[in-house]
Amino acid sequence: MSRETQDPSAPPSGAGGAVPDLPPDDGPETGDDGAHLVRADLLTGLILLVLGIAVVWMSWEMPRLEARRIHPATVPGLVPGLLGIALAICGMILAARSVRVADDGAGWRRFGAAFLSTSAARVVVAMVLALGYALVLVGRLPFWAASAVFVLVFILVFERVFSASPHPLWRTVLTAGLQAVIVGVAVSVVFEAGFLVRLP
Template sequence: MAVEKPTPFADLLTGAVWFVVAAAIAIGAWQMDRLEHLKISIYTVPGLVPGALGLCIALMAILLMVRALRAGALAHIDLPQVRIADDWRLIVALILCLVFAIGLVGHGLPLWLAATIFVALFVFIYQYEERKAAGTLTRGAILALVAGLVSGLAIHHLFQDLFLVRLP
């Protein structure tokens, strides 16, 4: 299968989406607790790295949009075609990430459990076809649960104890 180069209009849309994401990241980072009551250095505030990353993503999004406009994105408006059969992995990843961010985090479940569920489902879904063909579906499910649990506990420890971020 030949790899299709994205159209300039698709690049313009992608750049716009990334810019919105970057703005949300930068705004969220700016609103994070600065832990002033702990008298920590300005270089260790929790929002510093996410804010810098948000600004870098915004810069890259602007560059992508400028390149798309120079390539005639507005002259040739072709909506990108999504083929579910070809792009199912991307669609499933998007759905899982949205369920994690909107449905699991902050709605009663502790973060370690939400992360465990997310990682276990992610691993299981993406290994399902391989495991089914090899006849190791049960083993794959167990390994997915173990990977999810280890990841969930590691994420909890990293953010709660090392980065001092209050978790839901």
């Protein structure tokens, strides 16, 4: 990996989008954060390479609009094509760099382990709930009911299944149910009456 020669006072991990990794997870994936990422880079590098080539090909196939007598340097496929090339190059660099790091098998094992931890399970559940709500419930149920069901299930799953010391069941169900109905009704009323949005 290309570690930049940085000022020692600079942040350990640079800064950017996400909240820097705070309370360390005790899963196997945080033993050495770099190792599983190296293998992830190989995969994403290859995906980006393929994507880049696909974009270049599609841009090449784009009509050149000769019939409209446009200037040949202004064809619609010009910029996407250049971007595709750039993406393919970046993908190649990522993949090549990952290959260069000697692999003793630990990289792939860590990479796989990252998908089997509790954290991964939490993410998958959150993702499934989020998708189920937006793709299945919304549009089928009235919006307030869909939202209420989602909020209720979300709270129940994370407070019951993933919690080390859950409250008594009746209490969770009661408070979560109350919150779910309030949120569902409030959001619907505010948007439909206040902002005149026709909710799905």
